[in-house]
Amino acid sequence: MVVSVTDSTGAPLADIPVDWLALDGGKASAIAERTDSLGHARATWKLGSKTGSQRLRVQVGDSREIPALTIKSKAEPGRPYSLSLVSGAGQSGGVSSALKAPIAVRVSDRFGNRISGAPVVLRPESGSVGDSTVTTDSAGIAYGRWTLGSAAGTQRLTVLASPIEKELVVTAKGLPAAPRVSASPVLPRRAR
Numbered sequence: 650m651v652v653s654v655t656d657s658t659g660a661p662l663a664d665i666p667v668d669w670l671a672l673d674g675g676k677a678s679a680i681a682e683r684t685d686s687l688g689h690a691r692a693t694w695k696l697g698s699k700t701g702s703q704r705l706r707v708q709v710g711d712s713r714e715i716p717a718l719t720i721k722s723k724a725e726p727g728r729p730y731s732l733s734l735v736s737g738a739g740q741s742g743g744v745s746s747a748l749k750a751p752i753a754v755r756v757s758d759r760f761g762n763r764i765s766g767a768p769v770v771l772r773p774e775s776g777s778v779g780d781s782t783v784t785t786d787s788a789g790i791a792y793g794r795w796t797l798g799s800a801a802g803t804q805r806l807t808v809l810a811s812p813i814e815k816e817l818v819v820t821a822k823g824l825p826a827a828p829r830v831s832a833s834p835v836l837p838r839r840a841r
Contacts, residue, residue: 650677650720654688654709661688665710669694672719673703696724698760727758729767732810732817735790744823745776745799751792752819756785756810763789767810773798774805801825 650669654662667690669677674697684690694705707718737752756767769791771778775798783791797804801823808817 650692650694650705650707652690652707652709652718654684654690661686663688665690667692667710668708670706670708671695671697671703672706673697674699675703677705694720694722696722698762700724700726700762726762726764727760729756729764729810729813730759731757731761732769732808732813732815733757734808734817734819737795738819739821741822741824742797744797744801744825747794747796748821751794752806752808753790753792754808754810754817755789756791756813757789765789767791769793770809770811771795772807772809774807775800776804776806778806795819795821797821797823799823 652667654665656662663684663686665684666682667679667684669679669692671677671694676695678693680691680693696703701724703722703724705720707720709715733755735753735755737750740748740750742748752771754769756764756769758764765785765787767785769783769785771781771783771793773795777796779794783793785791795806804821804823806819808819
């Protein structure tokens with residue numbers, strides 16, 4: 650970050666103290682504590698770990714004479730780091746039928762910030778999904794519909810989100826179809 654300090658005519662002011670303060674987490678570090686011969690003061694600003702608007706306050710000289718300057722920046726989430734299940738696990742449904750609730754997973758960065766627009770891959774061990782790749786919404790959640798396979802019992806769905814190495818496994822129970830009973834008329838026996 651660079652600020653320029655001048656007098657009312659626009660002439661640069663050298664050797665003026667400048668203080669930097671990160672207001673929303675993160676850290677501001679002055680490269681030099683006073684302005685140089687061109688009236689410039691420089692600092693590095695490392696944004697905090699939370700996404701959204703962040704502010705840096707710059708105080709030039711005496712705070713009673715010169716009001717502080719506030720600089721704003723927007724922090725974006727980092728790379729995908731974790732994949733977690735939000736809802737949809739442990740369901741039961743008829744074999745070869747769609748589960749009632751969608752499978753919902755969240756993608757976050759290493760600080761827990763939710764990541765929108767991240768592709769999530771759904772791979773059922775049996776059965777099928779509506780889309781094999783779904784995308785996270787603004788809350789960092791991706792939803793997928795799972796139709797169970799034809800075998801009764803526990804079924805598995807693997808969820809992946811690159812570059813996260815750990816995969817997430819979701820299970821559901823396939824219930825057998827109800828047996829069908831058919832009635833045949835019983836014919837009376839003939840007497841001999």
